Amino acid sequence: MSGDSTMKIVRDRHLVDDPWQPVGTEEPLPGGAIIVPVARWHEALAAGRDEDSLGVVLPAGAEPSELDGLLEALPLVAVHFESPGDGRGYSLARTLRERGFGGDLRACGMFGRDQVFYLARCGFTSFAPEAIEDLTSLLAGFDDFSLVYQPAADVRDPIDALRAARAGNPPR
Amino acid sequence: MYTYDDYDQRIVDERVRQFRDQTRRYLAGELSDEAFRPLRLMNGLYLQRHAPMLRVAIPYGLLSARQLRMLAHVARTYDRGYGHFSTRQNIQFNWPALARVPDILADLATVGMHAIQTSGNCVRNVSSDALAGVAPDEIDDPRPWCELLRQWSTLHPEFSYLPRKFKIAVSGAEHDRAATAFHDIGLRLVRAADGRLGFRVLVGGGQGRTPRVGVVLREFLDTRDLLSYTESILRVYNRFGRRDNKYKARIKILVGALGIAEFARLVEQEWNAKRDSALALTPQAIAAMREHFAPPAYAPEAAADALPSAGPAFARWVERNTRAHRVAGYRAVFVSLKGGSRAPGDASADEMELVAALAERHSFGEVRVTHDQNLVLADVRSGDLHAVWQALAAAGLATPNIGLVTDMICCPGLDFCSLANAASIPVALAIQARFDDLDYLHDIGELELKMSGCMNACGHHHVGHIGILGVDKNGAEFYQFTLGGVAGDGARLGERLGPAVPRAEVVETLAHILEVYLAERAAGERFIDTVQRIGVSPFKERIYARAA
Numbered sequence: 001m002s003g004d005s006t007m008k009i010v011r012d013r014h015l016v017d018d019p020w021q022p023v024g025t026e027e028p029l030p031g032g033a034i035i036v037p038v039a040r041w042h043e044a045l046a047a048g049r050d051e052d053s054l055g056v057v058l059p060a061g062a063e064p065s066e067l068d069g070l071l072e073a074l075p076l077v078a079v080h081f082e083s084p085g086d087g088r089g090y091s092l093a094r095t096l097r098e099r100g101f102g103g104d105l106r107a108c109g110m111f112g113r114d115q116v117f118y119l120a121r122c123g124f125t126s127f128a129p130e131a132i133e134d135l136t137s138l139l140a141g142f143d144d145f146s147l148v149y150q151p152a153a154d155v156r157d158p159i160d161a162l163r164a165a166r167a168g169n170p171p172r
Numbered sequence: 173m174y175t176y177d178d179y180d181q182r183i184v185d186e187r188v189r190q191f192r193d194q195t196r197r198y199l200a201g202e203l204s205d206e207a208f209r210p211l212r213l214m215n216g217l218y219l220q221r222h223a224p225m226l227r228v229a230i231p232y233g234l235l236s237a238r239q240l241r242m243l244a245h246v247a248r249t250y251d252r253g254y255g256h257f258s259t260r261q262n263i264q265f266n267w268p269a270l271a272r273v274p275d276i277l278a279d280l281a282t283v284g285m286h287a288i289q290t291s292g293n294c295v296r297n298v299s300s301d302a303l304a305g306v307a308p309d310e311i312d313d314p315r316p317w318c319e320l321l322r323q324w325s326t327l328h329p330e331f332s333y334l335p336r337k338f339k340i341a342v343s344g345a346e347h348d349r350a351a352t353a354f355h356d357i358g359l360r361l362v363r364a365a366d367g368r369l370g371f372r373v374l375v376g377g378g379q380g381r382t383p384r385v386g387v388v389l390r391e392f393l394d395t396r397d398l399l400s401y402t403e404s405i406l407r408v409y410n411r412f413g414r415r416d417n418k419y420k421a422r423i424k425i426l427v428g429a430l431g432i433a434e435f436a437r438l439v440e441q442e443w444n445a446k447r448d449s450a451l452a453l454t455p456q457a458i459a460a461m462r463e464h465f466a467p468p469a470y471a472p473e474a475a476a477d478a479l480p481s482a483g484p485a486f487a488r489w490v491e492r493n494t495r496a497h498r499v500a501g502y503r504a505v506f507v508s509l510k511g512g513s514r515a516p517g518d519a520s521a522d523e524m525e526l527v528a529a530l531a532e533r534h535s536f537g538e539v540r541v542t543h544d545q546n547l548v549l550a551d552v553r554s555g556d557l558h559a560v561w562q563a564l565a566a567a568g569l570a571t572p573n574i575g576l577v578t579d580m581i582c583c584p585g586l587d588f589c590s591l592a593n594a595a596s597i598p599v600a601l602a603i604q605a606r607f608d609d610l611d612y613l614h615d616i617g618e619l620e621l622k623m624s625g626c627m628n629a630c631g632h633h634h635v636g637h638i639g640i641l642g643v644d645k646n647g648a649e650f651y652q653f654t655l656g657g658v659a660g661d662g663a664r665l666g667e668r669l670g671p672a673v674p675r676a677e678v679v680e681t682l683a684h685i686l687e688v689y690l691a692e693r694a695a696g697e698r699f700i701d702t703v704q705r706i707g708v709s710p711f712k713e714r715i716y717a718r719a720a
Binding site: 061084085086087088090091092094095098112114115117118119121122144145146147148149150151152158159160161162163164167 | 177179180182183186187190194207210211293323324325326327328329330331332333334335399407410411415445449450451454456457460
């Protein structure tokens with residue numbers, strides 16, 4: 001590791017410095033942009049924190065309704081994966097997007113490059129995997145497939161839409 | 173049949189590239205066993221008793237002759253010259269080397285084949301009726317719907333890490349030949365009173381160690397809503413299905429725990445938000461998919477074909493191994509992969525090539541795999557039947573036993589599978605050897621015998637008219653019999669006959685069961701009818717009386 005103490009993450013398919021600092025359930029709230037458990041969001045706001053520098057973290061199996069009323073205000077929601085196989089986090093992400101969450105949706109915890117294609121399609125925009133030293137290895141995963149069959153939380157046209165367009169506008 | 177366009181082809185090619193890289197990273201030590209496991213499983217690759225097992229997808233059991241030739245090539249080049257057709261209409265290769273699997277996949281990709289989602293905790297190959305499109309009792313062809321589901325479920329970003337595997341079956345006929353009541357989702361095409369086409373949706377069926385008959389989730393689902401509704405079911409399952417215990421992780425357990433009413437409420441809630449999304453099928457999309465399954469160019473003059481009279485052996489084969497066709501002058505021909513010394517469902521590379529050649533010559537170049545592990549040439553002219561029979565008979569593929577005792581379903585068992593507790597193939601071979609008298613077999617008549625080498629029930633023993641389950645008792649192989657199971661219409665689970673018998677007594681026990689049937693049957697009664705009328709007690713008395 002370099003001497004740089006700033007954490008790196010992948011955001012919008014680029015390696016960037018992470019301005020966000022995760023804070024646990026017990027520790028005192030530090031300055032700067034912080035990610036707190038949902039239960040501490042009101043506490044942090046009451047302590048004078050700006051909404052724009054307050055993100056929340058949820059476990060992959062959380063109820064999306066825990067964020068009812070907050071989605072407009074939150075700049076960042078982090079979903080924590082205990083294991084790469086915890087598919088609940090994928091449904092949680094899509095549900096938050098379907099309910100209109102427009103901020104940064106972050107995957108954190110246990111996952112790797114073989115999951116990021118799916119995670120990104122479910123609406124995740126930033127990635128902070130726990131057990132990966134070389135984050136650049138993650139970047140290749142976003143291009144595992146250049147086409148998709150089904151609509152999801154990303155803006156890609158699925159293959160059936162490409163086919164319909166092609167049928168409506170025959171080439172040549 | 174559906175043939176890949178450049179989009180489908182690109183996805184399969186990219187999948188090969190992705191898996192080649194995953195395998196490389198695993199072999200180089202960059203991926204742990206634990207990290208590689210779900211990745212290889214989602215590509216149908218198991219690490220088995222002797223070697224890896226690769227399961228290749230045959231979507232809803234439909235193959236072109238060219239694809240079947242490719243399977244023969246894979247069997248010959250990378251395996252020991254044969255493959256095993258499975259109860260989910262796929263094919264398994266039992267002896268490939270791990271390092272060569274990416275090459276196998278690259279070869280398969282050249283004919284639009286792959287191993288995507290043939291295992292793992294994801295949506296598996298959609299299975300269907302092997303007589304789709306040709307059965308006289310068909311309401312609507314299930315294949316376009318299967319293909320729409322295949323594309324929707326392929327590499328689905330939200331549902332690649334489900335609590336457990338997920339199996340969907342579609343039946344389009346009056347008679348359910350796809351065992352829809354024993355799938356996570358079973359779809360039956362139906363017509364509403366006003367003539368609209370839709371699906372009756374069953375959920376929560378399955379076998380394994382907690383067998384369940386599926387329950388009706390929705391009596392009628394408009395066809396336009398197929399994908400949005402399926403996605404809603406999957407989301408509820410993905411969020412709420414148990415993940416703490418793999419034996420309680422299937423959707424049947426969730427449906428049982430919530431009750432069907434609450435489960436349905438959650439699905440409808442999701443669906444309300446989704447039904448008018450981009451998942452809604454347009455009439456154009458449905459029509460375009462139907463075109464892929466348009467009927468082939470049947471010869472109008474075939475209706476005048478006379479069935480050749482060529483002796484009793486041919487007549488018996490026609491009666492037993494062919495089925496009525498919706499077009500006059502055509503029959504559907506079953507290629508029996510059962511009987512003699514053949515492991516049920518196995519076919520050699522030479523046999524695959526022979527069937528491919530017959531398909532090209534006599535059946536519009538298509539072959540189907542049945543869920544009871546045979547092959548079908550679905551569109552054979554009556555006038556060609558004799559030539560087809562001769563070719564099949566010369567290759568040992570015309571045993572006239574379709575639907576009879578020796579046409580048994582059988583899993584690979586202890587000989588190959590690392591999960592099995594007991595052998596199944598050698599027991600099947602012993603049964604085939606004992607009941608090789610065709611007159612006796614035909615006298616017994618229609619009987620579905622299904623055998624699994626462990627309680628995971630890959631051999632569907634729960635739904636066999638006679639089911640046999642291999643169990644381990646202190647290191648010895650024992651076999652538990654059940655009677656009265658039904659996979660299709662009137663779906664039900666078999667009832668346990670009594671204590672398991674040792675391996676050496678399986679064949680005799682079966683013989684005793686058949687004796688009781690012959691003694692008790694009323695005129696015209698099939699085995700299953702007799703069991704349903706008299707119950708298991710008379711069978712129990714015959715089998716266990718001597719022990720008492």
